[in-house]
Amino acid sequence: MADVQGTIFPAEDFDAEVDAETLYEAMKGWGTDEDPIIDVLANRSNEQRLEIREKFKQMYGERLIDRLKSELKGDFEEVVVALLTPPAEYLARCIKGAMKGMGTDEQALIEIMCTKDNQEMEELKSTYAEVFDGDSLEDDIEGETSGHFKRLLVSLCNAGREEGDENDVDEGLAEEDATEIYDAGEGQRGTDESKFNSVLALRSFPHLRVMFDKYLELSGNSIDNMIDEECDGAIKDGYMAIVYCVRNIPGFFAKRINDACKGIGTDDSTLIRCVVSRSEIDLQQVKEVFETRYGRPLSEAIKDECGGDYKNMLLAIVKDASVNPFPDFDAEEDAKILRKAMKGFGTDEDAIIEILCHRSNDQRQEIDTMFKQAYGKDLIDELKSELGGNFEKAILAMMQKPAVYDATCLRKAMKGAGTDEATLIEIMCTRKNDELTAIKEAYNAEFDRDLEEDLKSETSGHFERLLVSMCQANRDESYEVDEEEAESDAQELFDAGEGKFGTDESTFNMILALRNFNQLRAIFRAYERIAGTDILDSIKGECTGSLEDGYLTIAKGAMDTPALFAERLYKSMKGLGTDDKTLIRIVVTRSEIDMEYIKAKYEEMYEKPLADAIADDCGGDYKKCLISLLG
Structure with missing residues (x-):
């Protein structure tokens, strides 16, 4: 790999x-x-x-x-x-x-x-x-295991596996091995494990990958299924481990x-x-x-x-996470450094970045409390008076508790002329049940308003119903998959969309808002078998506008959450100008969750490190702050 x-x-x-x-x-x-x-x-x-x-x-x-x-x-x-x-x-x-x-x-x-x-x-x-004082690993294995499992481990212990890359594979030999494996297993009554051992323990991984393909062509059965049917116990587990490693360690x-x-x-x-x-x-x-x-x-x-x-x-x-709790944390010392950074003429922005970008949100809250106790001033007010522009926005976002920050972003998205549907979608369609519950409580505490009622008044139609469904925080968050139910849900989605004239959005809402992410992936696989197209293409063909964006966000989040946020970050910096609100929101909110995944996915998808993209689009202390949050 x-x-x-x-x-x-x-x-x-x-x-x-x-x-x-x-x-x-x-x-x-x-x-x-x-x-x-x-x-x-x-x-x-x-x-x-x-x-x-x-x-x-x-x-x-x-x-x-x-x-x-x-x-x-x-x-x-x-x-x-x-x-x-x-x-x-x-x-x-x-x-x-x-x-x-x-x-x-x-x-x-x-x-x-x-x-x-x-x-x-x-x-x-x-x-x-x-x-272990001269003990032989091979002798100990022989003494503690038995039968074909012992022989497999001893073969591996001899370190005689062929080594080479894809260019060294002999297709004819791979086909011969596939035939021998078939004859030793499915092609006869009983199983000749010695033949399995000689091939699986000795052939190179590139050779085995080709052999597995040849076996499938020959028998119509995958090597995994054959091993599962022909073997049992530790020897089966050993063979399966080799197969898994050959494919993907x-x-x-x-x-x-x-x-x-x-x-x-x-x-x-x-x-x-x-x-x-x-x-x-x-x-x-x-x-x-x-x-x-x-x-x-x-x-x-x-x-x-x-x-x-x-x-x-x-x-x-x-x-x-790219931001983790600082090990030698001292709220009093950090408050003192921040006070010094903002005291007198000018501001030491580097000191502010060094402290706040390398402390967890919980630690920042402790610093906030300590600052008020030590100096009788509100740290956020002091930061507001000393900083400006997008740097100020990023720092203030970091200083809020996650639920309060999300609630504040939602309120701004619905306040004044027009509604920022993209922000509503990003927050409401990607947060977990406990996070949504905390956001609703914070929204009420901060603004003395009900989030669900505001969503109803600022959105409409099926998009409104989707957001209200998400607001209930009732998604199944287990990791269990029911394949029969997945098949049934996939058929319902097909019947509600491509299988009829018009689209029954209520079916999409119910399934996308309530099923756990593992179950959704199983549903999407079943959907592709039924419809002959993937769920993303189907949503694009059946829906438009904010509802389409909401469904796509849920589906992409279920498939690969880091890829979803990598795409959002890319779009925030694409073209003329930068969508700084989105850039700040994602970098800040994901920094203590999965930013390392997002960074890796961003580079994989766009062939450029996320830090380089931010450096190209942002400047000054704002750039330094975001890059520090990336770790």
Whole structure:
């Protein structure tokens, strides 16, 4: 896969001594300050962490890992220790743990053994022997597994997979392999797993991709379905893991993480292993596949499944947001810096940007309160008096609580002559139930008005009914998919649109406003099968104006939320002039949610970094502010 990348990179201006001292101070005295530990370890490469580990021992005469183990506990301790261990050693220890005691964790063995190339496998074997006093990885696997599953793992352990790219694939050999696999499985009674092993464990990934296509042509069945029908247990899981990795390695790890978070309880060891081990390889792509496939950002899954410092550490590694809570936060000190920046003649805009663009919204609220307590003045009023133009608008947007800011944007969109339907659509059609509820409450508190009543008075027809439906905040927010219901809904949408003269918008409203995003994607797939066209083209053909824009926003949001906001950002800067209101609103509101996804999607879609686009369209302190929010 081209351009794979992790979420952790070597820190610039790295100083192992300073970091070692920071960690020591965090564990000194009574209690432990976990925030600096998270800030240092989640923002240094593994190589840099190992330097910190050595420096800590030199400076304080004790092993950093031992000290951390004595201070931390539970899953947070496990992830911290994982971060401070060399990658090959960490995976070697995971394998040993998977084979230790009663029972064997076959899934962990599969995940590690089936995803390594030859060089990684050789390093893993030598590290295993080094860490465990000469133990042989192959011997341990033979002692803890059996049958064809054992033979598959031993084959992988031998690190004999052919290596090459697409240009090295022999089409004739791929066809022969496909025939042999067919004859060993579907083409006979019973299954000859030895033939599966020899092909799946030894052929190069490009060769296997071609072979899978040849198999489909030959048998009319996909390789996945055949394995599912012919095999069971750990050997099936092993073969399937290889197939997933051949097709898309980030997709395999996205599935592993989803499985770890699914059902009752969380498989924390798997979650930690996948996040940590991929953090410097392809975690950015894993995140993108995860959101596309499972309908929620990886960060949201982590927030739902984990808690406390463990959650905060994983979120710091995953890095969905471009603005995160500042680790060494001191509201009093920040208030003092802002006061100094606005005191006397002139204003130090750089200091304002440095503080406010690197604090979370909750932290900005604390600064606001502290400023009033310390100086008897309202921080927002002071900022208004010192700043101007779009820079002022961006800073004031950052200083409002998210729900209050959205409520304010909605009020402005409906106030005065004309209505800004695009703003109404962007906010009402992209917010979650709890966010919409908070917006309604903030709207009433700030303006002593009812949001639903104002929407009714400022819009009309089916567009009004769509916004009122969204205002109810009744969308199903589960992640469950009912394929039969999806087929039924798709048929209803077809019958309400392309399948009749005119359009029954009430059916579109009901389905688009109420179904969960995973379900909507299933509906859209079924719709394309029924109608022979995708849902976006159908909406464009059946609807016009604001209603069309509203439906498209919901559909695009369900398909790929970061792509929706990337498109909105692109349009805000396209052509003559800049739609600064939209640009500010999206950068500010998504900075603590999914801006890293949006940035990646923007560059993928428009072949230009978002920061460069903003630099071309904006200027001065306004430009600096927005780019700082991008991270």
